[in-house]
Amino acid sequence: MAIGVFVVFVGLVLGVSYHTSRKASSVGGYFVANSSIHWGVNGIAFAGGYLSVASFLGICGLIAFYGYDGFLYSIGFLAGWIVALFVIAEPMKKRGTFTFPDALNRTFGKPGIQLAAGLSVLVVSLFYLVPQMVGAGVLVEPLLGITHYWGVIIVGTVVILIVAGGGMTSTTYVQFFNGGLLLTFAAILSVAVLIRGVNTVDLPVEEGSRGLESYRFAQMAIEKNNGVPEIDMPGARITGRHAVMDRYTDQESVVFFRISRPVEASLVDEGTYTASIKGRTPRFEAAQAEGSGWSIEAFDGHPAVRIEDWWRLGTNNDGSHVLLETQYRAVSPDGSTLVNGAPEGPFNRLRQMGYVSEIPADYGESTGPVGPLRILSVLSDNSTVVRQPLNVTFSSDRNEQVTIYYEQPVKGSTFMRPGLMFPLEARQGEPPTTTFLNRLNFISLMIGLFLGTSALPHILIRYYTVPSAEDARKSTIVAIAGIGLFYILTMYLGVGSIASGAVNPETSNMSAPLLARSFGEILFAMISGIAFTTVLATVSGLIMAASGAVAHDLLGNLTSRDYSDHAKVLAGRIVAIVVGIIGIILGISFRGMNVSFLVGWAFAVAASANLPALLAILFWKRTTSQAIIASILTGVISSVTLIALCPDMWARYGFDPATAPMPINQPGIFSIPLSFAVLIIVSLATSNNIEKHQVAV
Amino acid sequence: MDSQDTILNDEFEKRKVVLGVKMTLLYSLVYAGFVALSVFKPTAMAGRAVLGLNVAVAYGLGLIIIAVIFALIYNILCRFPAEQKGE
Numbered sequence: 095m096a097i098g099v100f101v102v103f104v105g106l107v108l109g110v111s112y113h114t115s116r117k118a119s120s121v122g123g124y125f126v127a128n129s130s131i132h133w134g135v136n137g138i139a140f141a142g143g144y145l146s147v148a149s150f151l152g153i154c155g156l157i158a159f160y161g162y163d164g165f166l167y168s169i170g171f172l173a174g175w176i177v178a179l180f181v182i183a184e185p186m187k188k189r190g191t192f193t194f195p196d197a198l199n200r201t202f203g204k205p206g207i208q209l210a211a212g213l214s215v216l217v218v219s220l221f222y223l224v225p226q227m228v229g230a231g232v233l234v235e236p237l238l239g240i241t242h243y244w245g246v247i248i249v250g251t252v253v254i255l256i257v258a259g260g261g262m263t264s265t266t267y268v269q270f271f272n273g274g275l276l277l278t279f280a281a282i283l284s285v286a287v288l289i290r291g292v293n294t295v296d297l298p299v300e301e302g303s304r305g306l307e308s309y310r311f312a313q314m315a316i317e318k319n320n321g322v323p324e325i326d327m328p329g330a331r332i333t334g335r336h337a338v339m340d341r342y343t344d345q346e347s348v349v350f351f352r353i354s355r356p357v358e359a360s361l362v363d364e365g366t367y368t369a370s371i372k373g374r375t376p377r378f379e380a381a382q383a384e385g386s387g388w389s390i391e392a393f394d395g396h397p398a399v400r401i402e403d404w405w406r407l408g409t410n411n412d413g414s415h416v417l418l419e420t421q422y423r424a425v426s427p428d429g430s431t432l433v434n435g436a437p438e439g440p441f442n443r444l445r446q447m448g449y450v451s452e453i454p455a456d457y458g459e460s461t462g463p464v465g466p467l468r469i470l471s472v473l474s475d476n477s478t479v480v481r482q483p484l485n486v487t488f489s490s491d492r493n494e495q496v497t498i499y500y501e502q503p504v505k506g507s508t509f510m511r512p513g514l515m516f517p518l519e520a521r522q523g524e525p526p527t528t529t530f531l532n533r534l535n536f537i538s539l540m541i542g543l544f545l546g547t548s549a550l551p552h553i554l555i556r557y558y559t560v561p562s563a564e565d566a567r568k569s570t571i572v573a574i575a576g577i578g579l580f581y582i583l584t585m586y587l588g589v590g591s592i593a594s595g596a597v598n599p600e601t602s603n604m605s606a607p608l609l610a611r612s613f614g615e616i617l618f619a620m621i622s623g624i625a626f627t628t629v630l631a632t633v634s635g636l637i638m639a640a641s642g643a644v645a646h647d648l649l650g651n652l653t654s655r656d657y658s659d660h661a662k663v664l665a666g667r668i669v670a671i672v673v674g675i676i677g678i679i680l681g682i683s684f685r686g687m688n689v690s691f692l693v694g695w696a697f698a699v700a701a702s703a704n705l706p707a708l709l710a711i712l713f714w715k716r717t718t719s720q721a722i723i724a725s726i727l728t729g730v731i732s733s734v735t736l737i738a739l740c741p742d743m744w745a746r747y748g749f750d751p752a753t754a755p756m757p758i759n760q761p762g763i764f765s766i767p768l769s770f771a772v773l774i775i776v777s778l779a780t781s782n783n784i785e786k787h788q789v790a791v
Numbered sequence: 792m793d794s795q796d797t798i799l800n801d802e803f804e805k806r807k808v809v810l811g812v813k814m815t816l817l818y819s820l821v822y823a824g825f826v827a828l829s830v831f832k833p834t835a836m837a838g839r840a841v842l843g844l845n846v847a848v849a850y851g852l853g854l855i856i857i858a859v860i861f862a863l864i865y866n867i868l869c870r871f872p873a874e875q876k877g878e
Binding site: 162165166168169172173175176177179180181184185467468470471474507508510511512513518519533536537540544564567568570571574575578581582585713 | 807808810811812814815818819822825826829830831833834836837842843844845846847848851852854855856858859861862863865866869
């Protein structure tokens with residue numbers, strides 16, 4: 095059904111593109127929809143373009159995994175719109191015609207400004223484009239059953255058709271369509287979450303129509319003999335151990351034991367057995383048992399498969415010990431993969447993990463239907479316990495790459511406040527410098543989100559699609575209301591996912607679709623389809639912005655020629671195709687990179703490169719053209735360089751992240767003030783030879 | 792629009808810009824307070840605030856709702872005087 099909904103949505107957006115292609119023959123028609131879009135439509139289109147997969151799938155997943163810390167992104171993404179409304183919207187509309195570089199260059203008329211700003215638009219658009227394309231690929235694999243490679247190609251091709259065909263008009267209506275769908279279905283899903291309430295016992299089935307019962311991970315009481323658990327499980331023995339060391343106290347923080355145990359099996363075909371392992375029924379081909387990590391044996395008069403799985407050592411409040419069941423995936427050097435001790439395949443995949451195991455005693459086992467404030471109150475209660483899904487990866491004593499997925503009990507009062515993802519509190523033994531840098535990183539992220547929104551090129555370009563400055567203001571207010579509502583709903587989708595046990599331990603991005611599936615196949619298909627239109631809407635806006643930057647701002651200034659309207663539109667279409675192809679290549683190349691993470695960087699680059707120049711041109715009479723160019727280039731170069739030197743990138747190059755030249759991952763706190771400083775210094779240094787320009791105040 | 796209207800309009804535009812800057816600064820203060828509390832007193836964010844919500848949720852939702860309210864107030868104040876009088 096998900097594929098059917100996807101095909102219908104793609105058909106609709108391509109129909110819109112075909113219908114609007116006639117309006118895209120002039121420069122005004124192609125780049126800014128003839129500035130004829132109604133402010134209400136523009137406002138919802140703002141929301142549809144802005145709410146990318148990072149907002150929709152990324153934030154819901156982060157809330158499901160890390161609680162309140164995920165919601166911090168919602169707050170930062172929304173707060174930035176205040177700057178856009180109060181400071182940028184109307185002046186930008188009054189000063190520009192087609193693009194944001196137009197507005198910057200209105201007073202000075204210098205090709206250098208247009209070139210620098212055009213370059214900045216291109217860089218930010220590409221930074222933003224990569225996570226969207228990666229996100230498209232991430233979605234298609236589990237939702238449509240096609241490969242990452244083909245997912246990126248399909249999305250890229252559809253977007254090229256939307257933008258190259260219908261220009262800004264079709265982009266606007268695709269974003270409007272997406273914005274309306276996102277708000278409607280996020281609201282429907284949130285209401286469904288409230289009606290379900292929080293249940294500590296009966297979780298909904300997994301995998302919708304296939305009706306796979308939800309699974310509760312087992313635990314067994316143990317005695318420890320010289321530090322080794324004595325297991326009361328027939329035929330079981332411990333074959334391995336792995337401990338995660340606390341890097342500051344040098345003590346074991348989490349300990350896992352590998353247990354070899356027989357599981358009763360039944361014959362399904364000649365030489366093929368099956369057994370129930372964590373509620374799944376994997377197939378075991380007896381002929382392939384040699385060196386596979388499992389074996390067939392007779393146990394207690396029955397055929398059995400001997401498998402190995404990992405259990406985590408836990409301690410009860412009274413000091414007694416338990417072993418807690420986990421899940422794992424192990425990849426051998428020869429490439430073969432075991433999931434929970436059995437061959438990976440359609441009958442054997444990882445189970446969903448994480449749920450709410452305890453709620454305040456007044457409610458018993460379930461709250462039943464709850465109000466929107468009550469559910470948040472219950473989840474943040476001190477007596478509530480959330481089983482947070484975590485994982486650890488290591489190389490085993492058999493040279494396998496093992497990833498163990500386990501549940502960590504966390505109090506509701508901790509889950510619903512900052513700190514699980516961003517380590518803001520000083521941990522035991524942590525050096526003060528580390529605490530300081532962790533906090534600086536968080537502050538830098540929040541500054542980047544606050545200041546980056548109003549400087550994103552695909553947002554700025556939308557101020558030119560409405561007839562007047564007043565319309566620009568009204569459409570921004572509609573956007574704030576729509577986006578604000580959506581971000582409030584993300585809280586319910588996120589906590590609803592963990593409360594429903596609808597969390598894929600391998601990827602947080604699947605939380606919202608899995609939540610939808612827990613309510614049935616129709617909602618799942620709709621949410622999956624909307625996830626695709628979200629990618630289409632955001633990517634088409636980005637490609638439109640990049641197309642305008644190259645065709646309108648860079649091309650004429652680089653070649654020092656005036657092009658006809660027809661030539662500019664043709665150039666815009668060609669650029670849209672080229673940028674779309676680049677997006678496809680990058681989307682395939684950057685597979686596996688974290689989507690929300692990359693989006694955070696795009697905000698920081700936008701804020702560093704564009705915002706100081708924008709504010710200066712609007713509010714500071716002594717600004718010079720040289721200062722605008724210097725500020726933009728400083729912002730782009732410094733933010734991109736700091737990102738390239740940050741710990742996360744250092745780790746990707748294969749180096750120790752602790753030795754990275756840039757101590758934190760978020761560049762905004764350095765690059766934004768630097769860009770402002772360069773702007774002021776160069777303005778003062780070159781102010782003798784310029785004419786004063788008109789500012790907004 | 793005669794010269795008198797133009798002057799009025801220019802004055803109004805300037806007032807609007809000043810209003811926008813002031814409201815941005817005001818909101819920035821509320822936002823900075825939220826970030827500071829998250830960074831320096833994250834445990835205080837777990838305390839009860841209003842309507843059964845903890846400080847973190849109440850403050851976070853409050854920031855979103857305040858943004859919408861500010862936007863609506865700004866829109867009302869940004870209507871040209873003649874429009875406000877219904878002329």
